[in-house]
Amino acid sequence: MTSQLAALNEWVDQVAAHTRAARVHWCDGSDAENRRLIEQMLDSGDLLQLNPKTHPECYLHRSDPNDVARVEHLTYVCTREKQDAGPNNNWMARDEAHALMSGLFAGCMEGRTLYVVPYCMGPIDSPLARCGVEITDSPYVVVNMRLMTRMGIEALARIEREGQFVKGLHSTGELDPDQRYIVHFPEELMIQSYGSGYGGNALLGKKCHALRIASYQARDEGWLAEHMLIVGIENPKGEIRYVAAAFPSACGKTNLAMLIPPRAWQEAGWKVWTVGDDICWLQPGEDGRLYAINPEAGFFGVAPGTGASTNPNALAMLDREAIFTNVAVTDDNQPWWEGLDDRRPARDWRGRDYDPKNGPAAHPNSRFTVSIKRCPSYSQEAENPRGVPIDAIVFGGRRASLVPLVLEARDWQHGVMMGGAMASETTAAATGKVGVVRRDPMAMKPFCGYNFGDYFAHWLAVGEKLSRPPRIFQVNWFRRDQDGRFLWPGFGDNLRVLAWILERCEGNGKALETPVGCVPAADALDLEGLQESPDMENLLAIDEAGWREELAGIEAFLADYGDRVPAAMKTELERVRRALS
Numbered sequence: 001m002t003s004q005l006a007a008l009n010e011w012v013d014q015v016a017a018h019t020r021a022a023r024v025h026w027c028d029g030s031d032a033e034n035r036r037l038i039e040q041m042l043d044s045g046d047l048l049q050l051n052p053k054t055h056p057e058c059y060l061h062r063s064d065p066n067d068v069a070r071v072e073h074l075t076y077v078c079t080r081e082k083q084d085a086g087p088n089n090n091w092m093a094r095d096e097a098h099a100l101m102s103g104l105f106a107g108c109m110e111g112r113t114l115y116v117v118p119y120c121m122g123p124i125d126s127p128l129a130r131c132g133v134e135i136t137d138s139p140y141v142v143v144n145m146r147l148m149t150r151m152g153i154e155a156l157a158r159i160e161r162e163g164q165f166v167k168g169l170h171s172t173g174e175l176d177p178d179q180r181y182i183v184h185f186p187e188e189l190m191i192q193s194y195g196s197g198y199g200g201n202a203l204l205g206k207k208c209h210a211l212r213i214a215s216y217q218a219r220d221e222g223w224l225a226e227h228m229l230i231v232g233i234e235n236p237k238g239e240i241r242y243v244a245a246a247f248p249s250a251c252g253k254t255n256l257a258m259l260i261p262p263r264a265w266q267e268a269g270w271k272v273w274t275v276g277d278d279i280c281w282l283q284p285g286e287d288g289r290l291y292a293i294n295p296e297a298g299f300f301g302v303a304p305g306t307g308a309s310t311n312p313n314a315l316a317m318l319d320r321e322a323i324f325t326n327v328a329v330t331d332d333n334q335p336w337w338e339g340l341d342d343r344r345p346a347r348d349w350r351g352r353d354y355d356p357k358n359g360p361a362a363h364p365n366s367r368f369t370v371s372i373k374r375c376p377s378y379s380q381e382a383e384n385p386r387g388v389p390i391d392a393i394v395f396g397g398r399r400a401s402l403v404p405l406v407l408e409a410r411d412w413q414h415g416v417m418m419g420g421a422m423a424s425e426t427t428a429a430a431t432g433k434v435g436v437v438r439r440d441p442m443a444m445k446p447f448c449g450y451n452f453g454d455y456f457a458h459w460l461a462v463g464e465k466l467s468r469p470p471r472i473f474q475v476n477w478f479r480r481d482q483d484g485r486f487l488w489p490g491f492g493d494n495l496r497v498l499a500w501i502l503e504r505c506e507g508n509g510k511a512l513e514t515p516v517g518c519v520p521a522a523d524a525l526d527l528e529g530l531q532e533s534p535d536m537e538n539l540l541a542i543d544e545a546g547w548r549e550e551l552a553g554i555e556a557f558l559a560d561y562g563d564r565v566p567a568a569m570k571t572e573l574e575r576v577r578r579a580l581s
């Protein structure tokens, strides 16, 4: 097979010659192709079959122990001008980056098959969707891309029609951490990734295309590519409202996207519909509202912590047709991770006999890959080519103190400042120290493909196009008491906060104004049925001295972006500062 698009054929031929690939395989996305790849990986040991009785068509991949997370320090955005990538990105001159990558790719597929993976990010017939082609030498990447994107002949047909696509080139190389680079050329719509097989580094449709390249394209074209889940909340009247929520990696986006309402709320008729759990593309509609699509078709979720009480919907979708990466196994070969249940695992993520002395049995960033259609709360609207209208945008971080359970921004401009000022504790989703608070504007620190100063200006410009903009909120499920215990139960009970948020969007819901935004009035959150009554005073407290320090931190952070920071952000900061003093 080849394509009818000369530019695509030429690129594939040129890469095949340069990498000296032994064979070229154009992926059609069919079941038969998927089965053949899985069989081949079972033979090579790249995949292990899990218990076929309890987990039919489920497989385990154990990665190289040095290749278990995104590598932000090895991820580059290579624009013509360094300032266009901004202080938020590592930058390399384009010529230098091309020369470096060309050297790494030379001959790297000798003896290997080169797979051509055409994919579409978003519903195949959506004007908001965008396509790409990933060339990879990893069959693990191919089978994951098939779950995570619309991959195969339909995507290829759209690419041939449009003539434009993002070019992604990937090789696992030798999996040497010293020869690992994830490089983006947004001006050329091109990604090159070498030396890693890990999801965020290797499934190029996800972070590399749908966030870094797409955010860059979105700025030129007037839309937004964001690190957000999309969830529909159905009230007892049968009305569904959609919320898009940005949280940094491993802060519960997947759980929130498929939350199960508290029992009494279920009985009253509340339902939750999952549109997406990680990435959201937002476009102003003709009616002045903001519309969202999920560019992905599957979940690449964090396994540890997923259990019957935290995320029963996720558990229900993980017992067939799922790929697990770096989880542990029980003695009858079922996948296992911390937080699943109290069985004792037999082998850890590296395949060793489980010994608690070696640390957790499953890697803290172990993952599952599964089609979104397997989710019990899957929303058919995920296929709607127009997207879903968004009523509320929520920014959330992991903060032990300071940020209250929920805050409402006064307006879009204040909301952009709120999101832009976000900070959160780091997690195992990227290599590096865990638990360090860092600035993570809109949860996009690792993913924004251009200068954050320009990004804030673009957010403000999008807001100006909306006559009915979503309201903007900030949440923090992770606030702790003096003894380090979480103050809020989280998970299904987060619906209590979302319900207040949606009431506010309708112009109802009681709120109190504070210098940093509105919080729910004392009796505004419905807390009935909670086993323990949370310390709401503490959860909603505004520590003014702490916020003054926070403002100084935000200003120091923004100072790095100089003149690129829009004046409106500074005006908002100044307004909050005055209210605090």
Ligand code: OXD
Residues within 6 Å of the ligand: 070, 199, 200, 248, 249, 250, 278, 300, 429, 430
């Ligand atoms: C992810 C991440 O995999 O954010 O979604 O790291």
Ligand code: MN
Residues within 6 Å of the ligand: 227, 248, 249, 250, 278
């Ligand atoms: Mn993510």
